[in-house]
């Protein structure tokens with residue numbers, strides 16, 4: 001099977017020229033790159049907003065912005081990071097690029113729907129961000145849009161809600177596409193239990209995208225209806241129930257955190273065996289725990305509402321279920337560790353990211369247990385502790401896995417190697433900055449510093465200085481990483497077919513792959 | 526890719542299902558007049574559930590298609606049912 005004579009997907013000439021050859025391309029690889037660039041742009045904007053917040057918090061009182069501006073900044077930061085970066089994140093970029101290749105297919109099942117998803121992403125992004133520039137001021141509700149504040153606020157919340165609604169469709173269609181692709185297009189001989197683990201986690205994710213996203217879509221529309229038509233869903237003065245909003249919101253948004261983390265676990269499950277030069281330990285257990293996480297993840301949303309006012313039965317049930325859902329994640333950790341055990345470990349950049357993922361992900365998960373326990377939650381809810389928890393698990397989990405994946409597959413995507421020394425330098429700076437930034441926030445939370453305020457009492461000052469200092473280090477690391485990748489995509493050494501000796505199908509085709517990946521669909525034995 | 530056979534469902538079957546759906550709709554209006562207390566929501570959901578089973582299995586061909594698809598839809602319904610049950614734990618009866 002030698003198709004190295006075909007032009008690569010980066011070079012071939014189609015119907016359109018120039019930029020149109022990209023934005024109207026239905027090739028899953030080009031769409032993956034479209035997502036890569038658009039999501040990266042969003043990520044950089046939101047990261048800058050984060051840096052602004054940390055600068056504000058470097059000293060008590062007003063430092064660089066007023067309270068109102070701070071509220072707007074954390075809202076835009078949250079909306080952008082959640083809806084525009086981490087929810088599409090790995091499935092849309094790495095999933096689009098590698099899912100078809102890893103199951104031995106020429107493309108996804110619905111290539112045009114795939115392109116439509118990207119367009120919806122762009123339209124949703126524009127609508128959401130337009131809220132900053134039109135009307136009555138930037139939204140200030142936080143990314144959660146909690147009722148009743150979200151329809152009382154004078155700020156321009158409607159475009160943000162409608163933008164998030166449109167983005168939901170992008171996500172649903174990607175999920176649908178992936179499910180059908182995996183059911184219908186696996187190469188002959190690739191039984192379900194022979195499918196690589198990254199596609200498996202995308203499968204679990206796709207079901208969550210398909211089932212949970214409509215709930216938030218409807219909920220956001222209900223807020224719009226309430227605001228525009230005065231229908232009483234959530235406003236007590238109209239006969240509504242504000243707690244209902246929280247239920248509906250978290251019925252989506254807790255499963256959504258698994259939309260974020262499952263594909264990340266998939267990436268790690270590819271990187272670790274490759275660089276330990278061993279088969280993954282307990283393949284079946286990982287598959288099973290993936291599906292269990294996707295399933296049980298639907299039933300724990302109430303842990304975000306422990307202090308909002310619920311019956312004792314509910315409190316008990318949600319706390320119990322929250323502890324249950326940690327089990328499948330722990331199973332995976334043990335599988336990864338067992339894979340490393342007695343492996344012949346190759347310490348290259350993706351592996352550095354993967355092992356540091358294990359470290360930060362464990363801290364994130366274990367502090368989740370602290371929050372899931374009823375008694376401790378009362379003290380820690382809405383403090384900096386929660387912010388530290390989910391940054392460890394979302395940024396630490398998904399972010400680190402993304403960087404592991406982008407370095408791992410970089411040679412395949414661009415056909416060139418990245419500069420290893422710079423990549424490792426970027427990693428260590430980023431990792432140190434990350435810990436310096438977020439670890440102190442656990443302490444601040446335990447001491448009682450609330451989240452979402454631009455000011456704090458003087459007792460918290462010294463810890464905040466450390467944390468803000470960490471933010472600057474981390475951004476410095478990020479700059480090194482991104483410049484290195486950009487430069488290497490243009491100037492790096494030519495990459496061989498399989499630089500790491502990976503076992504999955506993408507390493508059997510040229511780097512970068514030709515338009516339809518395989519000349520002949522491979523048979524799996 | 527396999528080609529799934531399409532079973533042709535007779536016009537009469539569709540007509541009967543349509544009539545059944547209309548009757549169920551009338552019935553669900555009727556039950557709102559009865560005072561069933563806590564069970565009024567359950568009654569409405571049960572009727573709606575029966576209607577959707579008809580739509581899924583006949584109009585959307587789940588009944589005639591591979592069992593895999595029926596299983597997938599069933600899974601979705603199970604998730605939804607559990608979500609509803611947990612939500613209602615919050616109501617003290």
Ligand code: HEM
Nearest residue numbers: 257260261303304326365368369371372381382390393394
């Ligand atoms: C062992 C697993 C986990 C447990 C037990 C857990 C538990 C919790 C709890 C109880 C809260 C609510 C804290 C509060 O507001 O009082 C919370 C918040 C949060 N968690 Fe987790 N979590 C886990 C894993 C994850 C994962 C995997 C992600 C995402 C990838 C995640 C993302 C979040 C986010 C974004 C919030 C904050 C939402 C907000 O209020 O803005 N968590 N977690």
Ligand SMILES: [Cu+2]
Nearest residue numbers: 254301303304
């Ligand atoms: Cu949660």
